[in-house]
Amino acid sequence: MKLFISADIEGACGICDWQETNIGNHYSDYFLxxxxxxxxxxxxxxxxxxxxxxxxxxAHDTARNIFPNLLPKGVHIIRGWSEDPLVMMxxxxxxxxxxxxxxxxxxxxxxxxxLSHTMSTKMQLVxxxxxxxxxxxxxxxxxxxxxxxxxxxxxxxSLCESAKQIFHNIGTVAVNEGFGGAVKSMQxxxxxxxxxxxxxxxFSGEFIKDSVLPMPDSFVAELTYKNHPTAYRKxxxxxxxxxxxxxxxxxxTKDYYELLRFFxxxx
Numbered sequence: 537m538k539l540f541i542s543a544d545i546e547g548a549c550g551i552c553d554w555q556e557t558n559i560g561n562h563y564s565d566y567f568l569x570x571x572x573x574x575x576x577x578x579x580x581x582x583x584x585x586x587x588x589x590x591x592x593x594x595a596h597d598t599a600r601n602i603f604p605n606l607l608p609k610g611v612h613i614i615r616g617w618s619e620d621p622l623v624m625m626x627x628x629x630x631x632x633x634x635x636x637x638x639x640x641x642x643x644x645x646x647x648x649x650x651l652s653h654t655m656s657t658k659m660q661l662v663x664x665x666x667x668x669x670x671x672x673x674x675x676x677x678x679x680x681x682x683x684x685x686x687x688x689x690x691x692x693x694s695l696c697e698s699a700k701q702i703f704h705n706i707g708t709v710a711v712n713e714g715f716g717g718a719v720k721s722m723q724x725x726x727x728x729x730x731x732x733x734x735x736x737x738x739f740s741g742e743f744i745k746d747s748v749l750p751m752p753d754s755f756v757a758e759l760t761y762k763n764h765p766t767a768y769r770k771x772x773x774x775x776x777x778x779x780x781x782x783x784x785x786x787x788x789t790k791d792y793y794e795l796l797r798f799f800x801x802x803x
Contacts, residue, residue: 537633538589539582539739540684542624542675545571545596546641546651547691549711549727552719554651559598570724571596572606574638574690574711577728579608581735587633595624596639621796623655624671625678634743635679636735640691642714643670648694649714655803658766660783662803663758664795670695674799676703677749681792685747688738690731692719703747707738755795759802760784770802 545557548571555563579590592613594602599616607613614627622628628635644654645661645668654662654671662669664677672695676686688707689699696708711727712719722730761767764782771778771785776798779786787798 537587538631539587540628540632540635541575541578541592542595542637543571543575543592543602544639545601547712548574548639549724550721552650557597559601568601569603571601571639572603573728574731575602576607577732578636578638578735579611581732582739583608584736585739591627593624593627621793621800622678625675628682630682632684634685634687636688637672638690640672640689640695642692642694643668646694649692650717650719658761659759660762661760665752665756672699677792680749683748685743687743687747688735705744705746707734709734751792754788754790755792756786756788757795757798758784758786773798773802
């Protein structure tokens with residue numbers, strides 16, 4: 537069996553400030569290590585449950601955050617950005633049996649994580665078919681596009697609760713709860729243990745059919761930027777247009793991959 541893991545950091549245990557997310561400063565090494573340990577916990581559970589191939593996509597900022605030596609032997613990691621439309625899910629295809637998401641965070645416009653955003657801090661809101669979405673929403677649709685179940689999510693409490701409304705059987709571990717500019721978090725080793733325990737429970741069971749979303753007939757994206765000149769410039773992407781709101785552009789397509797291509801150039 538094959539497992540794909542998409543790993544972010546703004547939902548890692550205890551993180552609450554942008555300085556803690558960037559490589560190369562004295563704030564970040566601790567949280568990069570915590571991010572790596574949370575991913576490693578999922579990998580150990582997967583190997584314990586019979587996955588013989590595990591691919592980790594380092595999916596935050598530089599995509600050079602995870603310490604590869606902290607991952608179990610036999611795991612493969614994708615570092616850096618290929619610049620293809622799958623972005624945080626780059627490397628995924630139909631050959632995988634399941635997808636897990638670690639360190640994920642609430643959407644742009646949410647007050648549930650001090651670091652809430654969707655793909656870019658330039659965004660105020662990102663909507664697909666009228667629903668405001670997070671990076672998890674965008675990426676779980678990618679998984680469904682390739683007919684791969686989304687089975688595990690770790691991150692902040694609000695995101696985990698919203699994921700349960702979409703995927704009723706997804707395993708979740710809420711390591712943080714945000715309020716204002718603060719977070720209340722688990723003790724980090726407790727978080728790692730709970731992530732591994734939950735992953736073991738999920739991976740040892742059957743992957744539920746409702747973990748793959750049905751594809752709608754068409755997709756309409758509405759992107760609201762914090763600044764209207766940005767929206768104006770992005771509106772020149774072929775097929776995009778400004779809406780009645782000068783900060784918002786819209787784009788419609790029948791193919792989700794084309795929506796991802798649009799996102800690659802405008803988010």
